[in-house]
Amino acid sequence: MTLPQHDAIYADHADYYQRGPYARYMTDRKLVGRAPVAMFAAEQPDGHFPDPALPNLLLYRARKGAREARFDWGAGRWRGTWRRDDLTLVPAGAASDVTLSDRHGFLGICLPVAMFATPDDPMGQATVDRFGSLYAAPFRDRLVGELCDTLWREGGDDGLGCGLFADSALQLLTDRLRHLAVASAPRPKSVTLSRRTLLRLDEAIRARLHERITVADLAAISGHSPSHFTAIFKRATGRTPYRHIMSMRIERAEDLIAARSGQGLADIALDCGFSSQSHMTAVFRAMTGRTPGQSG
Template identity: 35%
Template sequence: MDTHEPVIRSGALVPERARRWSGFEAGLFAAAAHAVEAPPSPDLRLSLHVGPPVRAHCRAEGIVQSRLQSQGDIDLLPAGASGVWEDEGPARFLLLRLTPALLATAAEGLGLASGRLEFAPRLQLRDPRIEHVGWALKAELEAGAESDPLYADSLGLALAAHLLRRYGAPTREPALGQALSRRQLGRVLELIEARLDQRLTLAELAAAAGLSPSHFKPLFKASTGLAPHQYVIRRRVERARALLLDSRLPMAQVALDAGFAHQSHMARAMRRLLGTTPGALRRERR
């Protein structure tokens, strides 16, 4: 499950303002005493506390905190991570979401390989640079009038670059024999089956497992023997084969229903994996 807003479990959360720029978005939220759940997402998320102090109880990827949450406190959730925040009183915070594409652009500008870096969840972080960007974006939201998007875009790119330099860590290769848990694998395979006829991204599959894309890839291969894209193509071929044998749908429609871009795409994949063509399979059912 992925939403652009936190999920409310109790209390009232009021979105005040929100805007989207190139590769990232920002939203101001106000809440009474509440419990907010942040489900796994393909985006990296930063929450900056901008209201009066409030006692809070937080859980994120095995980290548990009971704290006095003060103005300027920052929580960082990497792609695929989830968390729960329970505030004892009214709270106000700025939520920033950075897409994988923005992080990749920033990494390229720094001469880094973004696929070889990963982030760890951090709670009640103090970082003057993140805070400075956060207050600037808050001012942009509160100004109301449309401002020059180049200014906000430059803030987003600067924030992504700072996060990569300061908090990005080399991706750890999984230990020999390490794989996805049965529950993680089940969630990922369920998502693949449900959306086989749609566009799937690595970030979405990783989020279903509660992992970053770079950490997810080797664990998925260890669990299935195939890279994620190879597994998806194989399942699409299997679905197309079943449709060709058990239905009278036109081949072009079979290709779309199985998740292929077009009929030729389906034929190439089928020839590579099954050693046959859609036409030959269709003739088998006669």
């Protein structure tokens, strides 16, 4: 079954169901909280049910699901089984398109965007724009489900008489949705350096151990900016680029001391990129606990 859209302006989804083409499917409508927030219950046959874009977020809680459901409200198409107690969140300002294979029933809560306002986001829009993971597909959460049922029981014709309790429950509901959105958001991939890149860096360092080597030089080889290179290099190796270079210089110095017993330490220090013998001695002592003369 497909029903036509109306050109009338509706305050929210509850108003659309009450006055629009789905009026005969609404079974009850309530207001809750001092604002108040509109809630409604509906039972519909199988069919195709497009809704217009409306200013509120719509939180569905399935009371009777469907074996096959197709949802699309601008966050990507989803297809699957819509189970009893599944929760579905429709973005504010998004036209929705729903097709269900069976007779179904649900509870809807019309959540104003302003309810998600924070000191950093006084209008609430930036916050709800980050709910993409909740818009993409039905989800389940016991606390959200219990809050939906509690608010429905406490609601009335005018939303009065339960103001403080209902407002607290609504605040808890919005806080929980924020938490779920953060928890379910895809984690950004941790940037690191591949083994191949680390080998290239070591080859470049060995070739230039006798020269001055900067972080910018190594960052250019890795393909990352100097500002990010130190952090990702340490994550990959466990030490900073400076300490890694010094370790490689110490290794080279130890090899040369063992191989060139007649060569002075000052010359070996310069060959390994230390500014002087005293510099090499200080680095040796700091990193190995011994002096170059104790090597070999």
